[in-house]
Amino acid sequence: xxxxMEVMHSGQQDMELIDILWKQDxxxxxxxxxxxxxxxxxxxxxxxQRELEEEKRQHLVLEQEKALLAELExxxxxxxxxxxxxxxxxxxxxxxxxxxxxxxxxxxxxxDTMSFDECLQLLAETFPVENTENTSVCLDTTxxxxxxxxxxxxxxxxxxxxxxxxxxxPTPSPPPPPPQRxxxxxxxxxxxxxxLPELQQCLSMxxxxxxxxxxxxxxxIPEEQNPNYTFYPMSNLTDxxxxxxxxxxxxxxxxxxxSVPSMVPPDNLSPxxxxxxxxxxxxxxxxxCDIFYPxxxxxxxxxxxxxxxxxxxxxxxxxxxxxxxxxxxxxLSAGDAFDRSKENLTAELPDSDSGISSNISQNASSPGKSxxxxxxxxxxxxxxxxxxxxxGSVESDYSEMFLLNFQPDxxxxxxxxxxxxxxxxxxxxxxxxxxxxxxxEENGHNNAPFTKDKQKxxxxxxxxxxxxxxxxxxxxxxxxxxxxxxxDDFNEMMSKHQLNEAQLALVRxxxxxxxxxxxxxxxxxxxxxxxxxxxxxxxxLKDEKARLLEEKSQNITNLKEMKQQLNSLYLEVFGMxxxxxxxxxxxxxxxxxxSTDGNVFLVPRIKKTFIKSEDSVLSPL
DNA sequence: GTGCAGTGTCATACA
DNA sequence: TCTGTATGACACTGC
Numbered sequence: 001x002x003x004x005m006e007v008m009h010s011g012q013q014d015m016e017l018i019d020i021l022w023k024q025d026x027x028x029x030x031x032x033x034x035x036x037x038x039x040x041x042x043x044x045x046x047x048x049q050r051e052l053e054e055e056k057r058q059h060l061v062l063e064q065e066k067a068l069l070a071e072l073e074x075x076x077x078x079x080x081x082x083x084x085x086x087x088x089x090x091x092x093x094x095x096x097x098x099x100x101x102x103x104x105x106x107x108x109x110x111x112d113t114m115s116f117d118e119c120l121q122l123l124a125e126t127f128p129v130e131n132t133e134n135t136s137v138c139l140d141t142t143x144x145x146x147x148x149x150x151x152x153x154x155x156x157x158x159x160x161x162x163x164x165x166x167x168x169x170p171t172p173s174p175p176p177p178p179p180q181r182x183x184x185x186x187x188x189x190x191x192x193x194x195x196l197p198e199l200q201q202c203l204s205m206x207x208x209x210x211x212x213x214x215x216x217x218x219x220x221i222p223e224e225q226n227p228n229y230t231f232y233p234m235s236n237l238t239d240x241x242x243x244x245x246x247x248x249x250x251x252x253x254x255x256x257x258x259s260v261p262s263m264v265p266p267d268n269l270s271p272x273x274x275x276x277x278x279x280x281x282x283x284x285x286x287x288x289c290d291i292f293y294p295x296x297x298x299x300x301x302x303x304x305x306x307x308x309x310x311x312x313x314x315x316x317x318x319x320x321x322x323x324x325x326x327x328x329x330x331x332l333s334a335g336d337a338f339d340r341s342k343e344n345l346t347a348e349l350p351d352s353d354s355g356i357s358s359n360i361s362q363n364a365s366s367p368g369k370s371x372x373x374x375x376x377x378x379x380x381x382x383x384x385x386x387x388x389x390x391x392g393s394v395e396s397d398y399s400e401m402f403l404l405n406f407q408p409d410x411x412x413x414x415x416x417x418x419x420x421x422x423x424x425x426x427x428x429x430x431x432x433x434x435x436x437x438x439x440x441e442e443n444g445h446n447n448a449p450f451t452k453d454k455q456k457x458x459x460x461x462x463x464x465x466x467x468x469x470x471x472x473x474x475x476x477x478x479x480x481x482x483x484x485x486x487x488d489d490f491n492e493m494m495s496k497h498q499l500n501e502a503q504l505a506l507v508r509x510x511x512x513x514x515x516x517x518x519x520x521x522x523x524x525x526x527x528x529x530x531x532x533x534x535x536x537x538x539x540x541l542k543d544e545k546a547r548l549l550e551e552k553s554q555n556i557t558n559l560k561e562m563k564q565q566l567n568s569l570y571l572e573v574f575g576m577x578x579x580x581x582x583x584x585x586x587x588x589x590x591x592x593x594x595s596t597d598g599n600v601f602l603v604p605r606i607k608k609t610f611i612k613s614e615d616s617v618l619s620p621l
Numbered sequence: 622g623t624g625c626a627g628t629g630t631c632a633t634a635c636a
Numbered sequence: 637t638c639t640g641t642a643t644g645a646c647a648c649t650g651c
Contacts, residue, residue, distance in 0.1 A: 487639065512640095517629060519641055524628085527643085629648085636641080 466510045473503050482507055483514030577602060 467479045475482075476497055485493060490511070499507065574592055577585050585602065593603045 513630065515640065516631080516642095520629070520643080523642055523644095625651085627649085627651105629646100631644105631646080633644090634642085636639100 466513065469506055470510060473506050475499065475503050475507055477507070479510055479514065482510045483518075573600075 470477065470479055470482070477493060481493065482490070494504070494507065570592060571587075574587055574590075575584065577590075577592075579585060588605065590602050590604050592600055594600045
């Protein structure tokens, strides 16, 4: 009893202390619950519960990932993991992430939020294991479907989505289950959806862009309604918030990035990228386009994606900060500092004004062509110049190039949606080299920011050409490092990375060019300094000459004056001389001469030679 | 359209 | 032999 009393007493004291502390802290915004043990305990329990759920989720994700890997097979030629084609389905569904990174809450018809376990249960019930491969593609598509919904597309009354975070949360979450009501009528709705002209249009556009580097045929939409893929209509597509689908690629990429970090060798990623169209087969093209070409769509719709209200807000970050980028995709290979999209991009894109090496690119038969051609790294001068003339294409330091399938003229191609595939691309790719108009302006980007920074961007583009080349070839060094590192450090750095021939050549060229550029700058600087120095010397010499000339004239004047004085003195002295008879000497017969000892003699002019020889005869004056 | 200055690059020589 | 430097020459670009 005493103990209990003491405990109660101490508990009461604690509460009083808590009250006091709370009163002190209330000004700081602390709530009383902070000091409530029961409250804290409840919070702790909730936290533990959430952690347990999270663990379950992660466990499930791992299992799904294993299942995914089991569905993949290694292409021995490319080293790439590719999904095993379904025996009967001609259309291969791209491997999609089983891992869902969207933290989305799902609401049922009654508005009640479904728990994750419920969602998982629904998922298991709706999609048997054998469908995992197909269904997984869009499992998470609901996550962002709402924000990505096209305004013109009718909203289908399916499961509503809570405006969850658009960007994947740090922790992966299991794929949101399809709505419970998914059924045949949903498939029908999906069919109707796919038949929408806007959707087909966007699908065509997306395919056009996506297939630039591949030869995938434009999917025939009706054919896409393959009953084998019972899943894709599923997702909430029906609810016409298909954008969910848009997320699919993102999740697809993220999943690979996170869960299969080293599964795909860096050099074999382009096939991965090429799977986008297949994914697209399963996704509403419009939203897919939106997510992949947010900028393009924005341009197309004059800056308005068409999202309105919360959706638009929710997606506001997407264009600037898409939940996925090719960087994500291509960061599969650890240590790759540069993305693969750039590689693919530049493989058919411009670069390298010199074919990278001066000695290999000066003519058509230069080894540079073969050197890079084998690796799709062949760049021509004109290509590089085109890139130079396309500041918009390289602005923001590749940030936009990291977008999947980004092409310098993406914006341009985004406009002619109805243009036949392939045609515009080729025409635009063969833009004349002298084409100097800013592509941004061509595409209606006459906004002030574009024109304002045009010069700056051009200079930046020009300055960072080697940097672009380096990124294009995925050289994991900065240009500064390549150029400025001492030889030993440079060699050490090079030895730490396995670079192919093209990369080595480019690195050497970058280093050579960079050093030569600095040398040329120094040379010109010295030349200018020499010129300035010589000009300065010339000026000083001119001054000296003038001074000397003045001094000379002064000396001449003085000399003349002295001569005159001397002559006067001579005559004066000579006129004072008298012979023995008192007669003056004739200046024509005599002259005065001074000997070395300072004595002056009167020398007869006629006897001059004699006098010189008979010096003793002379008598000093 | 032309000329000029600035700059990058290449080729070459040299240290 | 390799690497860096210096420099003339050329091409390109912007003014």
